[in-house]
Amino acid sequence: MTIPHYPSMDDANLARLARAEPDAFAELYRRHVQSVYRYHMAHTGNVHDAEDLTSQTFMSALEGIRSYRGAAPYIAWLMGIASRLRLRFFRRRATKPEVPLDAALHIPTPGLPTDRSAFQRLERTRILNALKQLSSDRAEALILCFFSELSFTEAASVLGKSEAAVKMLVSRGLQDLRARSSIALEMDYE
Amino acid sequence: MNKEIFDQLPADEQPVAAKLNSAADNMKVPQDFQWKLETQLMDAYQNKSQPAKGWFTKLIAPAAWTVAAVLGFVLLNWTIRSIIPSEQAPGSSSTAIPSETFESNVRQGEICEGPLALAHDFSVYVTNQDKTGFIELDESHAIGELRSFAWSADGQLAVVGNTTGTGNIFLWNPTDNSLSAVVPNSELGYLMDAAWSRDSKMLLAWSVQNNTVVYLMNSDGSAQKEIQLGMYISTAPQFAPGDQSIVLYGSNSSSFGLFEFSLDDSQIKTISNFVEDETGFAWSPDGSRLAYFEMDRDVGEARLVTEEFESGDKTTFATLPIPKGSGSSIPDVANLSWSQDGKFLVFEFGRSASDRAIYLANADGTGLVKLVDSAHAPTISSDGNCLAYISNKQAFLLDLKNTTATPLLIADLPAGRSTSDFRLDKLQWKP
Numbered sequence: 001m002t003i004p005h006y007p008s009m010d011d012a013n014l015a016r017l018a019r020a021e022p023d024a025f026a027e028l029y030r031r032h033v034q035s036v037y038r039y040h041m042a043h044t045g046n047v048h049d050a051e052d053l054t055s056q057t058f059m060s061a062l063e064g065i066r067s068y069r070g071a072a073p074y075i076a077w078l079m080g081i082a083s084r085l086r087l088r089f090f091r092r093r094a095t096k097p098e099v100p101l102d103a104a105l106h107i108p109t110p111g112l113p114t115d116r117s118a119f120q121r122l123e124r125t126r127i128l129n130a131l132k133q134l135s136s137d138r139a140e141a142l143i144l145c146f147f148s149e150l151s152f153t154e155a156a157s158v159l160g161k162s163e164a165a166v167k168m169l170v171s172r173g174l175q176d177l178r179a180r181s182s183i184a185l186e187m188d189y190e
Numbered sequence: 191m192n193k194e195i196f197d198q199l200p201a202d203e204q205p206v207a208a209k210l211n212s213a214a215d216n217m218k219v220p221q222d223f224q225w226k227l228e229t230q231l232m233d234a235y236q237n238k239s240q241p242a243k244g245w246f247t248k249l250i251a252p253a254a255w256t257v258a259a260v261l262g263f264v265l266l267n268w269t270i271r272s273i274i275p276s277e278q279a280p281g282s283s284s285t286a287i288p289s290e291t292f293e294s295n296v297r298q299g300e301i302c303e304g305p306l307a308l309a310h311d312f313s314v315y316v317t318n319q320d321k322t323g324f325i326e327l328d329e330s331h332a333i334g335e336l337r338s339f340a341w342s343a344d345g346q347l348a349v350v351g352n353t354t355g356t357g358n359i360f361l362w363n364p365t366d367n368s369l370s371a372v373v374p375n376s377e378l379g380y381l382m383d384a385a386w387s388r389d390s391k392m393l394l395a396w397s398v399q400n401n402t403v404v405y406l407m408n409s410d411g412s413a414q415k416e417i418q419l420g421m422y423i424s425t426a427p428q429f430a431p432g433d434q435s436i437v438l439y440g441s442n443s444s445s446f447g448l449f450e451f452s453l454d455d456s457q458i459k460t461i462s463n464f465v466e467d468e469t470g471f472a473w474s475p476d477g478s479r480l481a482y483f484e485m486d487r488d489v490g491e492a493r494l495v496t497e498e499f500e501s502g503d504k505t506t507f508a509t510l511p512i513p514k515g516s517g518s519s520i521p522d523v524a525n526l527s528w529s530q531d532g533k534f535l536v537f538e539f540g541r542s543a544s545d546r547a548i549y550l551a552n553a554d555g556t557g558l559v560k561l562v563d564s565a566h567a568p569t570i571s572s573d574g575n576c577l578a579y580i581s582n583k584q585a586f587l588l589d590l591k592n593t594t595a596t597p598l599l600i601a602d603l604p605a606g607r608s609t610s611d612f613r614l615d616k617l618q619w620k621p
Contacts, residue, residue: 022235029228037219051223058231062238127213146210147217149192170195174203177210 011074018065025065029058032075035148036082042147043086045128053089057082076157079148083140083158130177138173141166222542229545292589293598296321302576302587304620305364306569307339307347310580311606312614314339314349316362321587323601327362328369335607338383338616342390345620346409348372350381350395357381359393361409372411383426387433388477394436396423404436406453419451421458426470431477431499439465448482461497470526470537473499474553481535481553483523490514492523494535494551494558507555510539521546524613528553529570530621536561536568536577543612548579561593567617578617585617 006014006027017024036057041050060081068077131139137159144155145166152170156163192211199207295301297320305316308324312335315324328336333351340348347362349369358376360369372393379399386393386409395405401423407414419438424446427438435452442449447463448471464484465471471482477499484493484506494508512520526537533553540546548562561568565581570590577588578600586597603615 022232025235026228026232029231033224033227034219038214038217041217042214047220051220051227054219054223055227055230058227059234062231062234123209124213124216127209142210145192145195146207147214149214151192151194152198167198171199171203174199174206177206178203 012070015065015068015070015074025062028074032078033058035075035150036078038147038149039079039082039143040086042128042131042143044089045125049089053082053085056085060085072157073154075148075150076154079144079150079154079158134173134176138169138176141169142173142177145170225541225545229541289589289592289595292592292595296576296587296598301573302571302619304572306571306578306585306600306617306619307341308585308603309336309338309614309616310603311610312337312608313604313606315604316347316364317600321600324585324604325367326604327367328360329367331607333358333360333369337381337614339618340384340386341618341620342386342409343388343621344390346386346390347620348384348386348393348409350384352380355380355399357395357397359384359395359407359411372407372409373414374411378405385426385428387429388431389433392429392433394427394429396427401440417451417453418456419458420456421449421451428471428473430480431473437461437471437480439471462495464493466522470524472526472528472535474528474532475530476532479532479553481526481528483526483537485512485520485523487512487514487520492521492539494537496553505555507553508551508558510549510558525567525569525616527569527618529574530572531574534570534574536570538566538568540566548577550577562588562597566612567615569617569619571619572621578619580612580615580617 006017006024009017009024009027011028011031014024014028018028033054037050037054040053040057041047044050044053057078061078064081068074072080131142134142140159141155144150144158145152150158152163152166156166159166159169161169196204196207196211292301299319302321306321308315308317314327314336316327317323318325327349328351334353336349336351338350340350342348347364349360349362351358351360351369356376357378357380359372359381361372362369378395379397381395381397382401384393384395391409393407393409396403397405402419402421404417404419404423404427405414406417419440421440421442423438423440425439427436429435430437430450434454435450437448437450439448440446442458445460445463446466448461448465450459450461451457452459461480462482462484464486465482466485471480473480474496479496479498481494481496484495486493490512492510492512493506494510495504495506497504510521521540523537523539526535528535535551535553536548537551538546538548543566544564546564546566547560548565548568549558550561551558561577562579562581565579565586567578567580569578570576571578575590577590579586579588580603583603585600585603587600588597589595
């Protein structure tokens, strides 16, 4: 018997195996948990919500792994699930008061000296606040490409747009950030 | 960083993109959460794979178990009543009840004598006389953070402190609970840890800013030297027996692992490439053996190895299973230490603070037992009677002569200066 070497397999083959083999699903999870977590973190700005939505995303992926046919890249399929869960989360939360971003981001980072982790928190707060100033499709394109590290093709598949349209959204989003946000102010001083 | 996209951007958009990349890089998935979710997913996968059961199967199995449980309970009850005399002396039972004798002996200092030091949430403490609480060092918080500490063989306590990124080592004076700086006008960077030479005359420390260097000094701060290692320190450099070399977990140009660096000729010797971060290593009290864990991801086992210092002979005397493969989801081992008589080793093994247990191993390789679940930072008292550990933000003492008895609570962990990872928690008895 040959034991499959999961780390060397591409996502599509792993996803096929994952219908019957838990280790293949675990490998897919390890590959993409960072992308999904960062996606939810960028949207919610809150570790607890990001963890909750990441759990829901992978549980849904596990439930639906048999329905994945390989028409789009696996990561695009997975981020599609993440996107739907995120929309549902914000719809439900619309009736509840939002946790202030500054408070929500006060999360200790294990193993880092305090001053450095505080600096990282501040930087993250500033950038997530800046993303909130953008139109939703531009912010979504930036988050998919820079936080979840999707390619233009993969992001296009998640957003249901052409690759050229995603490139345009990213470009406009970056220009907006440069022109209007606190990130631009900081860079002007550098 | 998404380099593929970054490279396609016009030059004027790249600085903003770099900011986004930097923010993304700082959003790491919390390790505890990642482990927990993977376990939940695998459980859910297994449940999903169970064949569907009909209503008859679903009902008959629970019913059968219920009947069996009731019968078992009746039988057990009858057996116990027939064995135990009707009037049993209190405290003579071996069931899990707190031992009054153990508590009394601990409180009066007849066993498990001497202070127990604790590092928690960037503060350092020692236990009070009767071990019912912790006394904070640097109560006035004149030093920004107290990150760690180290006891010398002759009982001196060195504390690693940092004030706005400048580190120093402080010696504790138990008479007035004061700390005195070892290095006058220190310009050392943020210090991570310190260790004593075996003769208690020298200290070594290393900083996060310059982790290719160790700082050596006499315990009064004199004769300070910077030693370039030519490799990166990841955790815990310690003097080897004889104080002529140091052992550390780190990386050179080609690999990570446990290394020995000679202070005489700067030669580096690889001890093991299977040793991973957090794993820890510990010298036996007589300095003859080095114990460490090897994490073999190909075979899927964590091996507790001891190596003879003189001959280099290795013996594997305990193994624990770990998942195979190169993923990050393997448990880690930490706080490996020996009992003073060299007969036992204790360590913690697991994924998160709750999914973590304390194990005790015979140093002759004849046994390995799990002592406490959901616990970390174990350390054995110098008389071998007590195991101190942390569980659920409380410090406990376990009677090692009666490990089924309820552990004795020392105290809740005090609230420190700022919250740190549980992996920075450390307990250690004064030798």
